[in-house]
Amino acid sequence: MARFLTIGERIHVISPTIRKALEERNPEPILKRAKEQIDAGANYLDVNIGPADRDGEELMPWVVKILQDEFPETPLCLDTANMKALEAGIKVYDRTAGKPIINSADAGPRLDMVNLAAEYDAIVIGLCAKEGIPRDNDERIMYCTEILERAMEAGLDQENILFDPLFVVVKGMQDKQQEVLEAVRQISEMGLKTTGGLSNVSNGCPKEIRGLIEATFCAMAIQCGLTSAIINPLDKLVMDVIKTADLIKERYLYADSYLEL
Amino acid sequence: MAYKMPTQKYSGKINEVTIGTDLKIGGESVLPFYSFDGDIGNKPAIGMEIWDVYPESWPEAVLNIFKDVVDDPVKWAKFCIENYNPDFICLKFEGANPDGLDRSPEECAEVAKNVADNVNVPLVIAGCQNSEKTAKVFTKVAEALANKNFVFLSAVESNYKEVGAAVGLAYGNIVAAESSVDLNLAKQLNILITQLGIQPDRMVMDPGCSAVGYGFEYVVTTMDRIRLAALQQNDSTLQVPMILPVSFESWKVKESIATEDDAPEWGSQEDRGVGMEISTAVGVLAAGANAVILRHPRSVEVVRNFVNQMTE
Numbered sequence: 001m002a003r004f005l006t007i008g009e010r011i012h013v014i015s016p017t018i019r020k021a022l023e024e025r026n027p028e029p030i031l032k033r034a035k036e037q038i039d040a041g042a043n044y045l046d047v048n049i050g051p052a053d054r055d056g057e058e059l060m061p062w063v064v065k066i067l068q069d070e071f072p073e074t075p076l077c078l079d080t081a082n083m084k085a086l087e088a089g090i091k092v093y094d095r096t097a098g099k100p101i102i103n104s105a106d107a108g109p110r111l112d113m114v115n116l117a118a119e120y121d122a123i124v125i126g127l128c129a130k131e132g133i134p135r136d137n138d139e140r141i142m143y144c145t146e147i148l149e150r151a152m153e154a155g156l157d158q159e160n161i162l163f164d165p166l167f168v169v170v171k172g173m174q175d176k177q178q179e180v181l182e183a184v185r186q187i188s189e190m191g192l193k194t195t196g197g198l199s200n201v202s203n204g205c206p207k208e209i210r211g212l213i214e215a216t217f218c219a220m221a222i223q224c225g226l227t228s229a230i231i232n233p234l235d236k237l238v239m240d241v242i243k244t245a246d247l248i249k250e251r252y253l254y255a256d257s258y259l260e261l
Numbered sequence: 262m263a264y265k266m267p268t269q270k271y272s273g274k275i276n277e278v279t280i281g282t283d284l285k286i287g288g289e290s291v292l293p294f295y296s297f298d299g300d301i302g303n304k305p306a307i308g309m310e311i312w313d314v315y316p317e318s319w320p321e322a323v324l325n326i327f328k329d330v331v332d333d334p335v336k337w338a339k340f341c342i343e344n345y346n347p348d349f350i351c352l353k354f355e356g357a358n359p360d361g362l363d364r365s366p367e368e369c370a371e372v373a374k375n376v377a378d379n380v381n382v383p384l385v386i387a388g389c390q391n392s393e394k395t396a397k398v399f400t401k402v403a404e405a406l407a408n409k410n411f412v413f414l415s416a417v418e419s420n421y422k423e424v425g426a427a428v429g430l431a432y433g434n435i436v437a438a439e440s441s442v443d444l445n446l447a448k449q450l451n452i453l454i455t456q457l458g459i460q461p462d463r464m465v466m467d468p469g470c471s472a473v474g475y476g477f478e479y480v481v482t483t484m485d486r487i488r489l490a491a492l493q494q495n496d497s498t499l500q501v502p503m504i505l506p507v508s509f510e511s512w513k514v515k516e517s518i519a520t521e522d523d524a525p526e527w528g529s530q531e532d533r534g535v536g537m538e539i540s541t542a543v544g545v546l547a548a549g550a551n552a553v554i555l556r557h558p559r560s561v562e563v564v565r566n567f568v569n570q571m572t573e
Contacts, residue, residue, distance in 0.1 A: 255448035
């Protein structure tokens, strides 16, 4: 079985540094964050440029190019609701290191992202949601099925979809945590791949315990079948727990120095 | 509809390592001899074992074959090459053993240099039972044979830093990482050696060998699992060619050393020893060995035939 896939989340327009760098087309801060995450062991890097209604079609190719020129061995996850920006980004994307991931489709207004992934042979994250957070797992599975149906029509192999059941914040939605884990299990039992944003779970919690909450949730989700996550790779606890969970899943061979690899 | 044979594809590939100037081993991306699945890489190499000193402990029948040359490693090496055409010569410094002749590293280096200067095949340098002394010998021998791309068999857990630094880093030769039939330690030692700064394609490994009948199942399952991790899980720490010193083990078990006087019902001692050596070699080759070290010319001939028939 393949190793757990980590997608580094730290190139995000919500960060003032990144927002400014994107606006000013200044590569330095973006490349710095990319390097930190690659050194920490991230497999993919998420690149969130926000809605980018005004200049997304120009911005996404720019950021894809600067990252791939500097880090040709790291594949990217292109993250925006702007479909034209995604398409422009994919067109310049060099897939030597791996297919691009589109972040993300849903069962509602962004269902067409599935067709975009099919057209360009990309991977797509499929949010099991239509409007806001799904009410329960019946809804999640329904949306999952809708995305899967669209993918079949479009000729996109299910291998190329990462279903995101939508992780929810523990502080305030504690009663929903088991349900989300159960959704991961149900989707996994259908033979499908899964992902989710780990920082959702610890949102609003004190900084010093966020990593612990994320790492614990991640380990529990991996046991339910989770195959990837969008994470902060600079959090060593989270990365070490993922490596250890992979070890216990027998996805690679033990050696005393396994955490150093 | 025509039958289409299914093939097993793997994501990993064993490193190709060059010994000397042009002896390549490894490079396969499928299980041993699975040519129907894909690229089986280079043919497994066969080497012959010689010693730096007169091999008193060898059975008489084997000694007889080499009797005119065993007192001189250069002559011995040339005799093997001229008559049996091995891919490499394994020069074992049994004379360095502190419990025996306790030859100095400098003396060993001189012997090694002499042999290397007079033969046209690559060398695999082996030490003695004492790992501390072996490290000292390797340091001098590697210096005398700097940048020859020869294999040093081997670095173990207790001396890998010294051996790795001298053989691999300072003097440009190839380090063999030896563990004793322990999967996790095999991986760990490879990691530690690469952490010294040695490139994975400048390494080979000996995961531990035994003669057939002496815990051999553990040797084979360990090798199997190493190969599966390397190929299926794409584990780069284990994508290292394996070299197995078969003769070191097969010629010290009772089936090979009991004389015909000791065990008349067992028949010819020479035949028994050769039988043990061939069975062990074929077993480890089928489990993924990329090179084997043998002692008896008849074993070399049979194992070479086996390899040729499996690869051609």
